[in-house]
Amino acid sequence: MHVTAGYPPSFYNLLTTCPHCPAHNAGKLLPSSCAQEDRLVYSTQYFWVVLCKNRRYHKRQNLFFGHQIPLAETDAVLPPPVISEPLKVRCDDCGEEHSYEPKDLLRAEIETPAYFTPHPLFAD
Numbered sequence: 046m047h048v049t050a051g052y053p054p055s056f057y058n059l060l061t062t063c064p065h066c067p068a069h070n071a072g073k074l075l076p077s078s079c080a081q082e083d084r085l086v087y088s089t090q091y092f093w094v095v096l097c098k099n100r101r102y103h104k105r106q107n108l109f110f111g112h113q114i115p116l117a118e119t120d121a122v123l124p125p126p127v128i129s130e131p132l133k134v135r136c137d138d139c140g141e142e143h144s145y146e147p148k149d150l151l152r153a154e155i156e157t158p159a160y161f162t163p164h165p166l167f168a169d
Contacts, residue, residue: 093117093125093167094153095134095145102139112138113153117167125150132166 096111097103103112114136128147135142137158 089154090157091119091121091152091154093119094151094155095132095149096151097136097139097141098143098145099136099139099141102141106138112136113151113155115153115155115158115161116150116164118161118163119152121152121154125152126167128166132164134164 092113092115094113094115097114100111106112114134116132116134125147128150131144131146132150133142133144
C-alpha cells in the first residue's frame with residue numbers, strides 16, 4: 046500500500062528499493078522489513094587524532110569541527126598515551142606540518158582510512 050501525498054514516483058522508489066533484496070526492488074517491501082538489513086557493515090574505528098591547525102584550508106570541508114588527522118588506532122576505553130614532548134604531525138590532506146601539545150590529542154570514532162600509517166610515536 047502506497048500513500049500518495051503528491052510526491053513524484055521517484056520519491057517512492059527511494060523508499061522501496063533495496064540493493065540486497067529482489068522483493069524490495071520489485072516494490073513489494075519497505076526497506077525497514079528487509080531480512081538483509083543485518084548485512085550493513087559499521088566501518089568505523091577509534092583513532093587518536095589531532096585537529097589540523099591549517100583551518101583556512103580545511104574550512105571548506107568541515108566548517109564547524111576541523112580536519113582530523115589520524116595518528117594511531119585505539120579503542121573506546123584505552124587511556125591516552127603519555128607524551129612528554131610536542132608532536133610533529135604532517136596533515137594527510139593539506140600537507141602542512143605543525144607541532145601539537147599532548148593536550149591536543151583526541152580520541153575520535155572515524156571511518157577507517159583507506160591508506161593509514163601510524164605516527165612513528167605510536168608504531169609498535
